[in-house]
Ligand SMILES: Nc1nc2c(ncn2[C@@H]2O[C@H](COP(=O)(O)OP(=O)(O)OP(=O)(O)O)[C@@H](O)[C@H]2O)c(=O)[nH]1
Ligand SMILES: [Mg+2]
């Protein structure tokens with residue numbers, strides 16, 4: 001005889017990632033590493049910003065560089081002789097806590113104070129996946145269009161620091177950078193919003209200040 | 218989009234539970250998806266159908282229930298559902314329905330939950 005039964009499962013698929021993210025944060029905390037998630041659109045300037053920070057900050061920096069197939073970004077960081085792990089996400093459009101866990105195993109955490117985790121260039125997919133970092137920095141640029149912020153509210157809702165980059169070319173691409181700033185503030189009154197140009201160096205000191213404040217909290 | 222890895226994780230969870238309960242067939246599956254997750258239900262169903270070929274899950278009925286968004290307002294202590302309008306479902310994370318303030322915490326709506334399954338088994 002056959003019978004029919006209902007089986008309760010109640011298993012949140014997102015929870016597995018959240019648990020792993022918490023574990024990552026414990027691993028980071030144990031070695032006194034402060035980790036910053038770096039999210040943003042393709043080509044918004046994530047790698048360039050991390051490069052500027054490596055050059056200017058007086059702390060020991062490490063990087064996890066996520067990319068879909070290449071190791072281009074990882075190679076860029078290696079020139080600065082900082083510890084780098086490149087993560088190829090393959091078909092995936094975002095990093096997850098499990099990938100980061102393995103990257104942490106490959107990093108000399110005791111030699112790092114500040115770890116940047118550059119996510120895959122994407123404003124949608126990474127939102128659901130905590131990695132275990134302490135703050136989230138979202139980098140968008142004026143060349144993506146000045147409606148980029150309002151079109152992707154969730155990623156800004158979760159950000160601690162929002163960088164509106166490439167303001168040096170705002171006029172050339174006919175974008176209103178102030179609108180992007182006020183959209184970000186509207187979506188997330190708690191976030192710190194900074195305009196930057198990595199070409200002229202504008203805003204970089206301010207970004208450093210903010211990160212240092214978070215580190216000392 | 219990352220529906221593929223999500224669907225894959227769901228199938229694993231479901232098949233594990235089915236095996237543990239000596240299921241011979243899985244008739245129905247219920248999955249809850251928070252309205253604020255970046256998952257597209259139609260795409261999810263499609264992928265689940267592809268991934269479950271030749272498994273106990275083949276031909277089972279997949280139900281997807283959407284979990285509405287709930288918030289806690291930091292300004293006026295409002296707790297609960299946001300009245301959300303499908304044409305503009307993002308605005309709800311911006312404003313409290315009671316006081317209109319924007320400083321709030323999302324307490325529900327980001328889940329991706331395999332809720333239950335209905336199975337057939339022998340006595
Ligand atoms: N004019 C101008 N160009 C910039 C600025 N910041 C970055 N760029 C340029 O924008 C391009 C992309 O910069 P990346 O730093 O590689 O951007 P990314 O976000 O790391 O890109 P992906 O990792 O591929 O998503 C490069 O050619 C940079 O030189 C800026 O502030 N102003
Ligand atoms: Mg990059």
Ligand SMILES: [Zn+2]
Nearest residue numbers: 290293313316
């Ligand atoms: Zn309120």
